[in-house]
Amino acid sequence: MRKMLTLLACLFALNAAAADFVRVKGTHFEREGRAYYVAGANLWYGGYLGAAGKPGDRARLAKELDALKALGINNVRVLAVSERTAMPSAVKPATTSAPGRYDEQLLQGLDFLMAELAKRDMTVVLYLNNFWQWSGGMTQYLNWFEGTPAIDPNITKDYEGFIAATARFYQSTKAQEEYRRVIRAIVQRTNTVTGKRYAEDTAIMAWQLANEPRPGNSKAGMEEKASYVQWIADTSAYIHGLDPNHLVSTGSEGVIGSARDAELFERAHRAPGVDYLTYHLWPKNWGWVTSWDNAWAKSSAYLNAHIDAAKRLGKPIVLEEFGWDRDGGAFALSAGTTQRDRFYREVLETVASRAAKGDPIAGFNFWAWSGAGRAANADFWWKEGNDFLGDPPQEEQGLFSVFDSDAGTLAVLREYSARLTRLSKPLMP
Numbered sequence: 528m529r530k531m532l533t534l535l536a537c538l539f540a541l542n543a544a545a546a547d548f549v550r551v552k553g554t555h556f557e558r559e560g561r562a563y564y565v566a567g568a569n570l571w572y573g574g575y576l577g578a579a580g581k582p583g584d585r586a587r588l589a590k591e592l593d594a595l596k597a598l599g600i601n602n603v604r605v606l607a608v609s610e611r612t613a614m615p616s617a618v619k620p621a622t623t624s625a626p627g628r629y630d631e632q633l634l635q636g637l638d639f640l641m642a643e644l645a646k647r648d649m650t651v652v653l654y655l656n657n658f659w660q661w662s663g664g665m666t667q668y669l670n671w672f673e674g675t676p677a678i679d680p681n682i683t684k685d686y687e688g689f690i691a692a693t694a695r696f697y698q699s700t701k702a703q704e705e706y707r708r709v710i711r712a713i714v715q716r717t718n719t720v721t722g723k724r725y726a727e728d729t730a731i732m733a734w735q736l737a738n739e740p741r742p743g744n745s746k747a748g749m750e751e752k753a754s755y756v757q758w759i760a761d762t763s764a765y766i767h768g769l770d771p772n773h774l775v776s777t778g779s780e781g782v783i784g785s786a787r788d789a790e791l792f793e794r795a796h797r798a799p800g801v802d803y804l805t806y807h808l809w810p811k812n813w814g815w816v817t818s819w820d821n822a823w824a825k826s827s828a829y830l831n832a833h834i835d836a837a838k839r840l841g842k843p844i845v846l847e848e849f850g851w852d853r854d855g856g857a858f859a860l861s862a863g864t865t866q867r868d869r870f871y872r873e874v875l876e877t878v879a880s881r882a883a884k885g886d887p888i889a890g891f892n893f894w895a896w897s898g899a900g901r902a903a904n905a906d907f908w909w910k911e912g913n914d915f916l917g918d919p920p921q922e923e924q925g926l927f928s929v930f931d932s933d934a935g936t937l938a939v940l941r942e943y944s945a946r947l948t949r950l951s952k953p954l955m956p
């Protein structure tokens with residue numbers, strides 16, 4: 528009898544743990560038997576803040592997570608690894624100084640972050656690479672393994688050239704082998720703070736292949752598109768093979784980041800290893816802000832079209848980046864956020880109202896949380912040793928940042944996080 532009770536208790540514990548993971552049920556996320564909506568922030572530097580010594584700042588990390596939690600934010604999207612590079616607009620130090628050489632202190636920062644998230648019942652999406660130069664990323668892999676010069680597009684201003692060159696990453700066998708070694712090291716890591724294996728940590732919602740992987744530039748051809756689709760299918764399957772507990776996503780921006788090819792976006796996300804779709808919304812970066820009406824008409828169409836695509840694929844979708852600058856395009860805190868607050872409200876109203884209708888939109892991550900951080904330099908460019916802000920080192924600090932003093936933006940976030948939380952009801956079988 529006693530043995531039986533112990534067995535039942537063990538089974539119960541196992542089931543409870545299984546239910547603690549965020550899962551996909553139909554076109555929704557589910558956690559602990561209820562629909563799970565992501566009310567999230569982008570916090571790329573979360574692992575950096577978690578490090579015990581410099582550049583870490585554990586007191587700030589606790590403060591930022593408490594502030595986010597108080598807003599109703601339940602998820603953060605974080606950079607898992609960075610690669611040391613000669614490109615000036617990249618973060619320093621990097622977690623990987625050379626292939627196979629990891630900075631254990633920075634990785635322990637990620638461990639610490641995960642422990643702090645669990646304490647607050649928050650989850651994390653960890654991206655394992657970057658298409659953009661600000662963390663070394665795919666460009667640096669190509670430099671290591673193909674000898675391609677790591678050219679900073681902030682200097683050349685040739686983003687089309689940079690994108691075409693970076694997309695060769697998918698075809699480099701040696702770069703892919705190393706990328707998989709890194710994935711294995713992270714996914715199979717044991718957290719030094721909690722003693723838990725990452726693969727068994729319920730604070731992790733999803734692994735993500737990369738930040739904003741693109742198939743190539745606007746002229747990407749069939750071969751480049753095919754390599755990209757294959758890379759997504761193979762890598763997502765590889766991660767699931769290492770870790771059957773967690774979701775896997777791409778980190779794609781949606782159609783704009785898919786060489787503007789809607790069919791390609793859907794094809795890439797149809798892979799069985801991809802559990803949900805992602806998309807991003809960047810009206811300023813994409814040249815849509817000729818007027819408010821133009822920016823909003825295009826944004827609204829983009830938001831809705833991707834939810835419709837998710838419906839066609841029968842998977843959930845997360846709007847995991849969107850942003851708007853301060854009034855007048857200023858970086859300084861003294862500038863208002865009237866336009867941004869209007870944009871945030873319209874975006875989140877679209878997300879919340881379509882979610883309320885039962886559509887497959889599973890939430891949002893705004894870009895980006897800067898909280899108590901402040902820019903140190905008159906030109907707003909980050910230098911090693913300065914506060915980390917939501918704007919990574921390839922952009923001026925303050926550009927798309929949400930600070931802890933931005934009362935208008937915080938009010939909108941609070942309102943819509945609460946709206947999504949109210950939708951978290953038990954899902955029908």
Ligand code: IFL
Nearest residue numbers: 659738739812919922927
């Ligand atoms: O900082 C950028 C980041 O690299 C990203 N998407 C857009 C952000 C703002 O330009 O992932």
